[in-house]
Amino acid sequence: MNxxxxxxxxxxxWMAQSMIxxxxxxxxxxxxxxxKNSGMLIILFSIIGSLLIxxxxxxxxxRNWYSFPIFLRTALAFFPLIVSQGFAVYVIRRKRNSAAxxxxxxxxxxxxxxxxxxxxxxxxxxxxxxxxxxxQCGLLSLPxxxxxxxxxxxxxxxxTILNWAGLTHSPLNAILLLVLFALGCGYIYLKRKTxxxxxxxxxxxxxxxxxxxxxxIGAMLDSSLxxxxxxxxxxxxSVESLPEPVSAAFQSxxxxxxxxxxxxxxxxxxxxxxxxxxxxxxAVFAGLMLAVALFFVFxxxxxxxxxxxxxxxxxxxxxLRYIWILMExxxxxxPFVFMLISNITLAGCGVGFIVHGTRxxxxxxxxxxxxxxxxxxxxxxxxxxxDFLWRGVVFLVLGAAxxxxxxxxxxxxKQTKDEGVET
Amino acid sequence: MKxxxxxxxxxxxxxxxxxxxxxxxVKYDILRTGDVYxxxxxxxxxxxxxxxxxxYLYAPLDVGRYGxxxxxxxxxxxxxxVTELSDEKxxxxxxxxxxxxxxxxxxxxxxxxxxxxxxxxxTYVRQRNVEEETYVSVRIKEGELxxxxxxVNGVPIEEIVKDGFS
Numbered sequence: 001m002n003x004x005x006x007x008x009x010x011x012x013x014w015m016a017q018s019m020i021x022x023x024x025x026x027x028x029x030x031x032x033x034x035x036k037n038s039g040m041l042i043i044l045f046s047i048i049g050s051l052l053i054x055x056x057x058x059x060x061x062x063r064n065w066y067s068f069p070i071f072l073r074t075a076l077a078f079f080p081l082i083v084s085q086g087f088a089v090y091v092i093r094r095k096r097n098s099a100a101x102x103x104x105x106x107x108x109x110x111x112x113x114x115x116x117x118x119x120x121x122x123x124x125x126x127x128x129x130x131x132x133x134x135x136q137c138g139l140l141s142l143p144x145x146x147x148x149x150x151x152x153x154x155x156x157x158x159x160t161i162l163n164w165a166g167l168t169h170s171p172l173n174a175i176l177l178l179v180l181f182a183l184g185c186g187y188i189y190l191k192r193k194t195x196x197x198x199x200x201x202x203x204x205x206x207x208x209x210x211x212x213x214x215x216x217i218g219a220m221l222d223s224s225l226x227x228x229x230x231x232x233x234x235x236x237x238s239v240e241s242l243p244e245p246v247s248a249a250f251q252s253x254x255x256x257x258x259x260x261x262x263x264x265x266x267x268x269x270x271x272x273x274x275x276x277x278x279x280x281x282x283a284v285f286a287g288l289m290l291a292v293a294l295f296f297v298f299x300x301x302x303x304x305x306x307x308x309x310x311x312x313x314x315x316x317x318x319x320l321r322y323i324w325i326l327m328e329x330x331x332x333x334x335p336f337v338f339m340l341i342s343n344i345t346l347a348g349c350g351v352g353f354i355v356h357g358t359r360x361x362x363x364x365x366x367x368x369x370x371x372x373x374x375x376x377x378x379x380x381x382x383x384x385x386x387d388f389l390w391r392g393v394v395f396l397v398l399g400a401a402x403x404x405x406x407x408x409x410x411x412x413x414k415q416t417k418d419e420g421v422e423t
Numbered sequence: 424m425k426x427x428x429x430x431x432x433x434x435x436x437x438x439x440x441x442x443x444x445x446x447x448x449v450k451y452d453i454l455r456t457g458d459v460y461x462x463x464x465x466x467x468x469x470x471x472x473x474x475x476x477x478x479y480l481y482a483p484l485d486v487g488r489y490g491x492x493x494x495x496x497x498x499x500x501x502x503x504x505v506t507e508l509s510d511e512k513x514x515x516x517x518x519x520x521x522x523x524x525x526x527x528x529x530x531x532x533x534x535x536x537x538x539x540x541x542x543x544x545x546t547y548v549r550q551r552n553v554e555e556e557t558y559v560s561v562r563i564k565e566g567e568l569x570x571x572x573x574x575v576n577g578v579p580i581e582e583i584v585k586d587g588f589s
Contacts, residue, residue, distance in 0.1 A: 070454075074447055078440070085436045092428050109439075116443045122535040124450040125477075125570035129522075140442060143435040147428055 007032050022097045023194050042100045047152045050104035054111020070123060077119030081112040091148060106150030110141040131167035134160045145187050151202045157184050158209035165216045171281050174220040181213050195243045203249040223282020226261060227318055231289040233257035234314045238296035240303055258314060265342040271335040283322050290315050306352045313345045346376050363409050370402050453569045457562030458517060460495060460503035462531055464559050477535040478544050480559060488526045492518045492566060502558060520566035531559055534573045543584040
């Protein structure tokens with residue numbers, strides 16, 4: 001018996017004796033058998049295969065077997081559901097450790113739920129119930145994510161709740177959407193300690209779904225979408241206590257999102273446009289996100305001070321805006337004041353990146369700061385009447401600064417490396 | 424945690440079976456015991472990725488737009504019409520509940536058909552003699568409505584378009 005086979009048998013025995021759990025067993029198998037990539041491929045292909053089968057079932061049923069009597073059509077509607085549920089029982093009892101089985105059966109059950117519910121509408125010609133149809137399907141499929149430890153139905157679940165929320169426009173549904181979204185995110189939270197490729201993908205998908213959810217909630221609550229998404233990105237930026245690859249998803253999306261939103265808000269017209277939009281519900285939602293973000297920032301001692309400053313500046317910007325509107329302060333200076341704060345914050349952020357990069361001799365960080373500053377100066381040309389000569393001069397100065405900073409950093413880096421070799 | 428998986432799955436399975444079964448029970452009960460009415464309609468043919476092809480039905484309304492319940496009157500030709508809207512549940516007489524909140528929307532808007540027959544049905548209805556009556560038969564019970572058939576001059580639309588038409 002070779003070493004690999006022996007180890008696999010040992011792992012099975014440890015799991016049978018409850019010495020290790022299924023996740024640890026999977027991690028050990030992946031680590032010592034070198035089948036990580038092929039495992040991921042098998043999972044991916046099984047999800048695609050099950051999705052195709054599920055879609056096939058939906059399409060066959062959608063053909064409308066009108067010539068069959070109602071009871072036969074009803075039986076047809078339930079047949080795929082009962083078969084897939086049988087598979088789910090089998091997987092829980094025998095194949096709970098196989099990610100490929102879990103993912104494919106979970107997606108099969110999900111498709112069958114969609115089919116069964118759709119057939120009810122088809123048989124009885126039920127109209128205009130698309131929103132409740134997809135929500136019911138999403139909710140009925142949700143437990144499969146947790147029971148079979150499957151991530152593919154989570155994507156379907158997000159799709160159903162976001163679709164439902166987009167189709168039903170009411171402030172009460174905004175709260176319900178938050179609760180439904182939290183039910184999906186609970187899976188990521190439970191799995192946060194088992195860092196693997198699946199968790200990282202699911203985190204990215206959840207954060208992207210969260211972005212769409214915030215936009216929909218903003219529309220439901222008659223609130224400024226730009227400010228709400230800015231608060232959402234600030235919240236993402238403040239989350240640092242998760243394991244590294246998961247936290248990276250929060251940080252990347254939070255950084256890119258907040259910088260892009262802030263860049264949009266550096267235009268005076270943007271502030272004039274969002275002046276009217278100030279639903280009380282939207283203000284409460286924004287306030288909640290900022291309160292959670294500030295709680296994370298102040299409870300985490302390890303957060304970098306420049307980042308802390310950036311989060312604080314963005315929070316102050318949003319809070320000030322809501323206070324200004326709610327207190328009905330002077331409208332004439334409002335767009336100018338907030339445009340100015342946005343510009344200063346973005347410029348400060350660029351300078352912060354440059355300072356941090358220069359201090360720690362990180363070319364990449366310095367260049368991000370330079371790009372932010374150049375971008376800010378470039379977009380300001382669109383709403384200024386500066387002479388072409390001076391525009392040219394500014395670009396020349398910026399280009400020269402870019403090159404000089406990079407040259408200087410490269411020299412310092414080389415010098416430090418040489419000193420390290422000598423010692 | 425592991426010991427809750429199977430009971431959890433059983434509860435989920437029961438829910439997944441019960442929700443569509445309950446919907447079927449309610450609708451089937453209306454089909455079996457509800458009163459029959461005929462509403463004139465104008466059909467067109469769209470498509471639903473999940474539920475297949477259907478004929479979109481438009482039942483004209485002679486009343487306003489606001490109200491949760493529509494009182495039904497049957498005219499001399501035997502066709503039903505909504506003649507009055509109300510926010511309160513009518514104490515007497517047949518009525519139908521709106522399928523939307525806020526304004527009155529007749530719950531007659533889709534008639535699912537075979538994918539090949541639905542476009543033919545739409546073409547047939549569009550090209551038909553204007554004197555031919557196009558209507559749906561529905562069953563109504565306590566304000567809930569289920570469409571049971573689409574007819575042209577008393578002949579089911581499936582029969583008319585099954586073998587093509589001239």
